[in-house]
Amino acid sequence: MKKALVTGGAGFIGSFFVKVWLKEDSRISIVNLDKLTYSGDLSRLSELQGNSRHSFIKGDICDPKTVRKAMQGCDGVVHLAAESHVDRSLLDAKAFFDSNVYGTYVLLEEARRAGVERFVLVSTDEVYGSRSGKGYFKEKDILNPSSPYSVSKAAADLLALSYVGTHHLPVLVTRGANTYGPYQYPEKVIPLFTTNALTGQKLPLYGDGRQIRNWLYVEDHCRGILHALKKGKTGEVYNISSKTELENIDLTKKLLKILDKPENLIHHVTDRLGHDRRYAIDSSKLRSLGWSEKAKFDTAFRDTLLWYCRNEKWWKAIKEKQEGFTKFYKKAYAGR
Ligand code: NAD
Ligand code: TYD
Numbered sequence: 001m002k003k004a005l006v007t008g009g010a011g012f013i014g015s016f017f018v019k020v021w022l023k024e025d026s027r028i029s030i031v032n033l034d035k036l037t038y039s040g041d042l043s044r045l046s047e048l049q050g051n052s053r054h055s056f057i058k059g060d061i062c063d064p065k066t067v068r069k070a071m072q073g074c075d076g077v078v079h080l081a082a083e084s085h086v087d088r089s090l091l092d093a094k095a096f097f098d099s100n101v102y103g104t105y106v107l108l109e110e111a112r113r114a115g116v117e118r119f120v121l122v123s124t125d126e127v128y129g130s131r132s133g134k135g136y137f138k139e140k141d142i143l144n145p146s147s148p149y150s151v152s153k154a155a156a157d158l159l160a161l162s163y164v165g166t167h168h169l170p171v172l173v174t175r176g177a178n179t180y181g182p183y184q185y186p187e188k189v190i191p192l193f194t195t196n197a198l199t200g201q202k203l204p205l206y207g208d209g210r211q212i213r214n215w216l217y218v219e220d221h222c223r224g225i226l227h228a229l230k231k232g233k234t235g236e237v238y239n240i241s242s243k244t245e246l247e248n249i250d251l252t253k254k255l256l257k258i259l260d261k262p263e264n265l266i267h268h269v270t271d272r273l274g275h276d277r278r279y280a281i282d283s284s285k286l287r288s289l290g291w292s293e294k295a296k297f298d299t300a301f302r303d304t305l306l307w308y309c310r311n312e313k314w315w316k317a318i319k320e321k322q323e324g325f326t327k328f329y330k331k332a333y334a335g336r
Helices: 012-024 042-048 064-071 086-091 094-114 148-167 189-198 218-231 248-259 297-310 312-334
Strands: 003-007 029-034 054-058 076-079 118-124 171-176 178-180 203-206 212-217 237-240 245-247 266-269
Touching: 003 012, 012 029, 012 042, 012 218, 029 064, 042 054, 054 064, 064 094, 076 094, 076 218, 086 094, 086 148, 094 118, 094 148, 118 148, 118 218, 148 171, 171 218, 178 218, 178 297, 189 203, 189 248, 189 297, 189 312, 203 248, 212 218, 212 248, 212 297, 218 237, 245 248, 248 266, 248 297, 297 312
Parallel strands: 003 029, 003 076, 029 054, 076 118, 118 171, 171 237, 178 212, 203 266
Antiparallel strands: 212 245
């Protein structure tokens, strides 16, 4: 592949993905298409200034003309653009179905027209729904998503796979676990709790805090997507997860310990509606193709928190703007 379209490349994972790919593959050129919604931010890409193998287009994946132009000359697509926050989807799901489902449809149609040689859809472990007990979902398990966010991702995921049989589009899908690292928008639990702790605010832990998530370092997730793109087969799905499973309460206590902040900052609040208890996927299929995570959780987690300590300017500006949303969100929740 010589030239690829990456969507959502100004987002948290997308920006790392673009940087990882450009570093690992000296022949690739990337066209980065991103709408710059509230969570998109070009400062994540500042180190690419002057890099002739990267070009940025501000635009919406729901607009066929924009997508057609951006895809010109591309032989591959890696699709990460999405509305990505479960809590927002509980308040208003429209943007999730517009961007995540309709936007994916537009990309698939344009990729078909352009005749690309690879289309990777970046999906999530949340499409399987909650896994009780100790088992792990495998790629062939049925999907049972439970939030408007995960339903929109499952719809996109299955729609993309349907293009393999119907239109012979060389699609493959990755389903990644909860991802953490620098530059994550401070609405997801790790950056939210870190920045709250650093500013002396409470950490709103939903319900009993015993929900379990698998934590995957962002660069490992990106290397996993790239590995699937290069070694994976058309029509296949690849789970990407680490070996670190933690209850939210334990994650929160670790975070406070590293930041040297007291546990009384933890504030148990009303549970998230339809809160999935445990996400758990088996990534042996991708591992059998030679991928494995490099990050050790304790080190990568500590380094991530230190990054937020050192980059206050970045998240403080966002948190100030976000204030309005948080208040609106709390009010909407209180009314239920
Ligand atoms: P993010 O919210 O940080 O980034 C999403 C990006 O998509 C933003 O830059 C935004 O501007 C862009 N975007 C949204 N709608 C768009 C549209 N209509 N047109 C063009 N651009 C648009 O999200 P993220 O955490 O980086 O997630 C990236 C992808 O990875 C998503 O598809 C998400 O579902 C998936 N994923 C995320 C996680 C996680 O833990 N964060 C885990 C597994 C999979
Ligand atoms: P989040 O980062 O939103 O990711 P996801 O919902 O995709 O797993 O949340 C991770 C876990 O943390 C999830 O179980 C919900 C919980 N959580 C809280 O307890 N409080 C919060 O304020 C947030 C944002 C999440």
